[in-house]
Amino acid sequence: MTAAVPPQTRRRRRRSIAPYLFSAPAMVLYTVFTVIPVVYALGSSFYAQRRTGGGALGTRSTVFVWFDNYVSVFHDSQLTAGLRHLALYGVIAVPLTLGLALLFALLLDAPGVKLRRFGRTAIFIPYAVPGVVAALMWGFMYLAGTSPFSYVTxxxxxxxxxxxxxxxxxxxxxxxxxxxxxxxxxxVIYTALRSIPHELIEAARLDGANEIQIALRVKVPLVGPALLLTAIFALLGTLQLYGEPLMLKPLTNTISNTWVPLMSIYQDAFALDDLHDAAAASIVLALGTALVSIAVLALVRISTRRGMR
Incomplete structure (x- = not known):
């Protein structure tokens, strides 16, 4: 006859199991929609469609080609051009996004600012607009026949x-x-600013620092982790550029079907029915994204260590 489990032990077991039960739905979704597709794409990138038998009666079969797809990816002129377009776009978009976000956060955190809640909401509202809708809206404002800016000029x-x-x-x-x-x-940056101890700000004021000096020498260094997080977000968003050029493509001849890497991958996969090359290009782009994120983290850590010295 087994001994009864004490109530305290049962409660302890339930507490230890509860976190896994609560996180199980998220882990299942992550596995189904992220892990499995990545593993499938990685496996598919080592295969290719080859015609066997010769002539009109030849059949297409899937064969193992090792790293041939990756070699073709690095020799793809369209993908290289797309990366160049992406780099030029990122040089403009990333600094402006981070610079304006930091500027607005510092202005909203400054003492004596009126309508602070309205300002936060007004600046945040564009983020709630879907990217496709935003691209179409701006596209018609760019188009010469409908642009209010071109009308003025x-x-x-x-x-x-x-x-x-x-x-x-x-x-x-x-x-x-x-x-x-x-x-x-x-x-994100404003939330980090609000968590700065008020005593540090008051101490800087007592030492004679004005608001600009406090912002540059006290607030900005203390929100470094938030700036790093937003920088990584901005870089990832740049590497995943797809919807905006796709929406503007019907309005101009400047944007081709392979203008950015994701558009090139889409063309390979669904227009040319070359899923294996598209899988290899996707893996290369994902690895590039991971390397860029790691490089940013490493640079920030190095600069932080030097600053502490």
Whole structure:
């Protein structure tokens, strides 16, 4: 006859099991929609479709090709051009997004600011607009026939603004990203600013520092982790650029079907029915994204250590 389990032991067991039960739905979804697709893409990237038998009666079969797909990815001129477009876009979008987010957060955290709650909401609202809707809205404001900006310049005799031209397209796409992403990053930085002990700010004021000096020498260094987090978010968003150029593509000849890497991968997978090359390109892009994130973290850690010395 087994001894009865004490009530305290049963409660202890339930407490130890509860976290796993609560996290189980999220882990199942993560496994089904992230882990399994990644493993499938990785396995598929080592295969290719080859025609066997020769002639019109030849059949297509899947064969193991080792790293041939990855070699073709690194020799793909369209993918290389897409990465160049992505780099030019990122040089504009990432600094502007982070700079404006930090500026707005510091302004909202400054003493004596009126309508602080309204300002937070107004800056954050664009983030709630879906990316497709934002791209279409800005697209019609860029289009010469419907653009209010080009209407003003035409009235002044300056002609249309080439928002969708070969040189202007980078700034136009970056503007959509900055307009939609600044609010979220601002909220992250502002939350970090509100957690700074008030005693530190008062001590800086007693030492004679003005508000600009307090912002640059006290607040900005203390919100370094939040700035790092928003920087990684901005970089990941840049590498995943897809919806905005896809929505603007019908409005201009500047954007091709392979203008950014994700558009090129989509073309390989669904237009050319080459899922294996698309899988290899996806894995390369994912590894590149991970390396960029690791590099940013390493640079921040190195700079932090030097600053502590």
């Amino acid at each position: 035409r009235s002044l005799g300056w002609g249309d603004i080439p928002f969708l031209g070969p040189n202007g397209i980078y700034g136009s796409l970056a503007n959509i990203s900055v307009w939609g992403g600044t609010g979220f990053n601002m909220l």
